[in-house]
Amino acid sequence: MAAEAKKAYIITRDKVIFDYGVMYCDSPEQLIKSALFADILERYIERIASRGSSKFAFLRETLPNVKRGDLTEKIITLYRLLSGHTADEIKGIYPEFTAMLSQKGHLHEFTDGLYNFWRRFERIFYHSAPMRGEQAKGGIHHAQFITANENLKNLVLGTFRRVVSNVTGTNPTVYRQLPAGANLGVLVEKIDWPCPYELSHLKEIPFITLSLIEPPLVIYPKSNKRKGAFEEIGALTEDMTALNPNEWFCFPAKIGGLLAFIYFHQDFVTLGLSMCNLFETARHEEIAGKKPDLIMLFGVKHASIPGDTVFYEDKEHGVFIGLVRHGEEVDYFGYFKKMALTLHNVTMINRGRMPVHGAMVCVKLKDGGAANIVLVGDSGAGKSETLEALRALAEDHICDMKVIFDDMGSLEVKEGRVYGYGTEIGAFVRLDDLSPGYAYEEFDRAIFMNPNMVNSRLIIPITRYNDVVRGYPVDIMLYANNYDRLEADRPAVEFVNETSDALFIFRNGARMAKGTTDEKGLVHTYFANPFGAPQRRQEHEGIAKEIFKTLFESGAKVGQLRTRLGIEGYEQEGPKAASMELFRIMRELSKGKKEAC
Numbered sequence: 001m002a003a004e005a006k007k008a009y010i011i012t013r014d015k016v017i018f019d020y021g022v023m024y025c026d027s028p029e030q031l032i033k034s035a036l037f038a039d040i041l042e043r044y045i046e047r048i049a050s051r052g053s054s055k056f057a058f059l060r061e062t063l064p065n066v067k068r069g070d071l072t073e074k075i076i077t078l079y080r081l082l083s084g085h086t087a088d089e090i091k092g093i094y095p096e097f098t099a100m101l102s103q104k105g106h107l108h109e110f111t112d113g114l115y116n117f118w119r120r121f122e123r124i125f126y127h128s129a130p131m132r133g134e135q136a137k138g139g140i141h142h143a144q145f146i147t148a149n150e151n152l153k154n155l156v157l158g159t160f161r162r163v164v165s166n167v168t169g170t171n172p173t174v175y176r177q178l179p180a181g182a183n184l185g186v187l188v189e190k191i192d193w194p195c196p197y198e199l200s201h202l203k204e205i206p207f208i209t210l211s212l213i214e215p216p217l218v219i220y221p222k223s224n225k226r227k228g229a230f231e232e233i234g235a236l237t238e239d240m241t242a243l244n245p246n247e248w249f250c251f252p253a254k255i256g257g258l259l260a261f262i263y264f265h266q267d268f269v270t271l272g273l274s275m276c277n278l279f280e281t282a283r284h285e286e287i288a289g290k291k292p293d294l295i296m297l298f299g300v301k302h303a304s305i306p307g308d309t310v311f312y313e314d315k316e317h318g319v320f321i322g323l324v325r326h327g328e329e330v331d332y333f334g335y336f337k338k339m340a341l342t343l344h345n346v347t348m349i350n351r352g353r354m355p356v357h358g359a360m361v362c363v364k365l366k367d368g369g370a371a372n373i374v375l376v377g378d379s380g381a382g383k384s385e386t387l388e389a390l391r392a393l394a395e396d397h398i399c400d401m402k403v404i405f406d407d408m409g410s411l412e413v414k415e416g417r418v419y420g421y422g423t424e425i426g427a428f429v430r431l432d433d434l435s436p437g438y439a440y441e442e443f444d445r446a447i448f449m450n451p452n453m454v455n456s457r458l459i460i461p462i463t464r465y466n467d468v469v470r471g472y473p474v475d476i477m478l479y480a481n482n483y484d485r486l487e488a489d490r491p492a493v494e495f496v497n498e499t500s501d502a503l504f505i506f507r508n509g510a511r512m513a514k515g516t517t518d519e520k521g522l523v524h525t526y527f528a529n530p531f532g533a534p535q536r537r538q539e540h541e542g543i544a545k546e547i548f549k550t551l552f553e554s555g556a557k558v559g560q561l562r563t564r565l566g567i568e569g570y571e572q573e574g575p576k577a578a579s580m581e582l583f584r585i586m587r588e589l590s591k592g593k594k595e596a597c
Contacts, residue, residue: 512566
């Protein structure tokens, strides 16, 4: 059965998603006459009516002869008039609006309420790019897309101000340039790629080739933590990949050196588009005719999936496929991020690399020394917090600090040394554990998620893709211990001398849970990495032994870093003290080392 035609707009789960090419407006008259405006107005009236609001009582009082079903059309007529005429002018020509226009304060309040009702939606517009042969050189279509977004914002804001000014008969004394149009915009394009026959319907889903964010962007997913594990399944059934292409988008991500096609249902559109702050977007020439290494379907309905998050290795086509079931319980960005990284990790294991759940930075000191540091630890261990504290505390001594990976990377043995590679250009970090003021410093480019809740998060770009995939030799590798208090025999940084001792610490994967998942208390995770390592434990174990053996043979330092992030009262002080000790050791180890980052 053929899929139904794609709708010009849809309102779902507090989101408005619309095709700007179809819904294009260039005047207040067109905006007010649009189907989307009528739908929003109808929903607003229904909302105030269900609450018994005084705003609805005002409508019934001033339009007593208008049936409930005709209120929306009547108010649209009034707003069309107010977009070009003052209230006093309209009263003299349209007596049916005299009562309403005579109560200017109430009408102003109703209009303000409608405007704020619109702005509370997460608003996403998309537009289809022209055929590749039609696209002008020099990125002119990108410029037109950005201009369209500015025009939409100015049109909505300008129409609201004009209507209010004509209602009140005065102009504002303060103008607030609020993002009144779309929060997010994307340019989409259908691109041909060698899709397996079993997934041929995916070729009808457009790729996102350009993203636009209107800061400050704050979104409110239904969930604020991740639960469960990512289980491997032995086969795909037809219903697992059955979907309506008109309800889906695809974000083409470069996850380290891998190409990933991340498909998501429109109900999760704001989370899906937020990936532009986390992963490098693949370009048209990197997609066309290319087979992806990874495929993810986020928001699968009516499927016989044994869990919310599963993956499958398609050995015939050489691709890993991840599936996330549709539901409010997975409406959390962590599911997008971790499923993508799980697929990355099992692929790396297949290719002989060890995936690392941690962070890596390349630090160059002003005195000429340099060190490449890897911190390993599960969510809430204090990796990002320690590195941010290191950046702030050692500002006077560091001339360059490159982030290679902030959450997930991979290690390989090459030329007698261990080299580290990253996956992401951004970071998905807890607001709770950042130093006061840091989030506000990054306000203009961060995406905030549930800032009013425990485990509130922000996604922020932090590094360049070229540095992510370049490969850097490891000088120091530490396990992030967030639960030990500091004692004489347990310093902030403690090194070990044997491969077996190092393997025990990292394999044990102990961590005090911080509320980022459904775990509680002191928990243990194989190599602090539930994302692929346990699922491929036998293969991972052999790679890990080779990695640690090479680290010691090459003279790298291995041990653990006590961040104390999991101990109440040390959320700020713990990473700060750990970073100070790490900096002292790094300076000591790098004396006389003039290797550039």
